[in-house]
Amino acid sequence: MTSSDLLAGIPRPFLAPRQVLVGDGAAAEAGTALAAWSVPAGAVGVIADSAVAEFGIAEPLLQGLEAAGYRTHLFALPVGEPTLAAAQDALDFLRSMGPKAVVGIGGGSAMDVAKIAALAATTDKPVADFLGIDPEAEPGLPLVLVPTTSGTGAEVTRISMLADEQGRKVICSHPLLVPLLAVLDPELVVGLPPAVTAATGMDAMAHAVEAFLSRNRSPLSAQASLQAIRLLREWLPRAVARGSDMDARRATLYGAHQAGLALNAGVILGHSLAYTIANRKHLPHGVTCAIALPYCVAYNAGSELPGADDLALAITEGRSDSLDDAAVELRQLAERLGLPTSLADIGIPADEAREMAQECIHRYPRPANPRPFALDALTDLVAAMACGELPGSGLPGLQKNEGVNA
Numbered sequence: 254m255t256s257s258d259l260l261a262g263i264p265r266p267f268l269a270p271r272q273v274l275v276g277d278g279a280a281a282e283a284g285t286a287l288a289a290w291s292v293p294a295g296a297v298g299v300i301a302d303s304a305v306a307e308f309g310i311a312e313p314l315l316q317g318l319e320a321a322g323y324r325t326h327l328f329a330l331p332v333g334e335p336t337l338a339a340a341q342d343a344l345d346f347l348r349s350m351g352p353k354a355v356v357g358i359g360g361g362s363a364m365d366v367a368k369i370a371a372l373a374a375t376t377d378k379p380v381a382d383f384l385g386i387d388p389e390a391e392p393g394l395p396l397v398l399v400p401t402t403s404g405t406g407a408e409v410t411r412i413s414m415l416a417d418e419q420g421r422k423v424i425c426s427h428p429l430l431v432p433l434l435a436v437l438d439p440e441l442v443v444g445l446p447p448a449v450t451a452a453t454g455m456d457a458m459a460h461a462v463e464a465f466l467s468r469n470r471s472p473l474s475a476q477a478s479l480q481a482i483r484l485l486r487e488w489l490p491r492a493v494a495r496g497s498d499m500d501a502r503r504a505t506l507y508g509a510h511q512a513g514l515a516l517n518a519g520v521i522l523g524h525s526l527a528y529t530i531a532n533r534k535h536l537p538h539g540v541t542c543a544i545a546l547p548y549c550v551a552y553n554a555g556s557e558l559p560g561a562d563d564l565a566l567a568i569t570e571g572r573s574d575s576l577d578d579a580a581v582e583l584r585q586l587a588e589r590l591g592l593p594t595s596l597a598d599i600g601i602p603a604d605e606a607r608e609m610a611q612e613c614i615h616r617y618p619r620p621a622n623p624r625p626f627a628l629d630a631l632t633d634l635v636a637a638m639a640c641g642e643l644p645g646s647g648l649p650g651l652q653k654n655e656g657v658n659a
């Protein structure tokens with residue numbers, strides 16, 4: 254049951270793709286769908302993750318586009334972080350071939366490059382001119398996004414994250430980055446290795462939970478959060494333990510997508526903590542999110558938050574309406590997935606706590622976090638995260654230290 258608290262609130266926008274193709278084999282239908290949106294036959298620029306291109310994961314998509322009358326031109330992204338330079342190369346590639354549409358296929362890295370390149374492609378400006386919140390922009394090329402990881406929800410959001418020359422994350426946030434078409438094809442994620450499945454799945458979980466806690470929550474983002482949490486909570490351990498389990502692959506892909514929709518409300522303290530961890534240890538984004546998320550929930554547990562019981566019940570699968578218990582449950586989930594759960598696990602000492610708290614406040618402030626950022630309280634929180642201590646006591650019936658194969 255959903256409490257009426259979740260239906261109240263001030264007016265807020267909620268963005269989503271114009272069409273979502275969903276189901277096994279959906280990628281092969283993208284060409285037909287694009288034509289149905291009156292995108293004329295001609296060249297299409299496909300920005301693809303290099304592993305996805307190499308393993309032939311993009312083949313059904315490419316064949317479907319060709320069958321619908323499009324000539325596909327593939328740009329395989331360099332391995333590693335999506336950089337401003339790589340996005341500029343992708344943009345130059347698009348301009349050299351004059352495409353009718355742009356398709357991004359891969360994880361968040363490839364989709365983020367495709368997004369900003371498609372936006373810039375109808376202008377003569379460089380990618381760097383599109384950084385920031387709501388940069389001046391006009392509609393870009395029609396955009397199709399096809400995730401091959403179950404995590405970022407980038408196929409939904411108004412965000413593109415890139416790395417600058419110093420390796421710092423820079424953002425472009427604009428409503429025009431939301432695509433015309435998103436394609437959720439579980440067959441594309443079936444080969445995702447367990448470690449990537451675990452990390453990207455916990456990134457999605459962090460999006461859903463933090464968006465729910467955000468003061469920018471809306472009735473629609475709240476429902477998307479709860480749906481995402483239920484799907485990921487139940488199915489992520491199975492997707493990690495047995496990648497060929499199609500039910501688990503479907504549930505986690507659709508859960509990550511719902512979490513992307515929830516991101517209309519944005520993220521809060523958990524992602525601030527995750528970035529401060531990433532600044533000290535180069536780890537996948539989802540791993541840092543998994544460590545930080547229980548502490549984000551614990552920090553906000555005492556604040557006045559309508560619907561907190563709905564959130565706790567979703568996370569604990571109906572066993573508790575307490576956010577402290579939910580925080581413990583999230584840490585146990587990360588443990589089951591084989592992810593680190595404390596700063597000690599990844600070699601960050603407790604004496605970094607004050608500096609990390611300051612970094613959260615100054616570099617990654619979150620006005621929408623329910624409990625304001627306070628230096629002493631955040632220092633204590635990071636110190637607790639260093640040794641893996643949470644305030645909650647845990648719930649009867651939860652199986653601590655249960656391995657995913659157990």
Ligand SMILES: NC(=O)c1ccc[n+]([C@@H]2O[C@H](COP(=O)([O-])OP(=O)(O)OC[C@H]3O[C@@H](n4cnc5c(N)ncnc54)[C@H](O)[C@@H]3O)[C@@H](O)[C@H]2O)c1
Pocket residue numbers: 302303304305310333334335359360361362363365401402404405406407410411412413414441442443444445446449453456538539
């Ligand atoms: N735009 C947004 O709203 C948004 C939200 C969150 C994160 N992000 C960004 O997304 C990026 C992370 O994206 P990600 O977590 O999806 O990882 P990723 O795109 O970097 O991919 C992770 C790894 O998985 C491989 N891979 C991808 N699909 C595969 C498949 N089907 N089979 C085998 N290997 C596969 C890739 O080659 C890569 O090595 C970061 O740059 C982050 O900042 C963006």
Ligand SMILES: [Fe+2]
Pocket residue numbers: 405456459460524538542
């Ligand atoms: Fe994230």
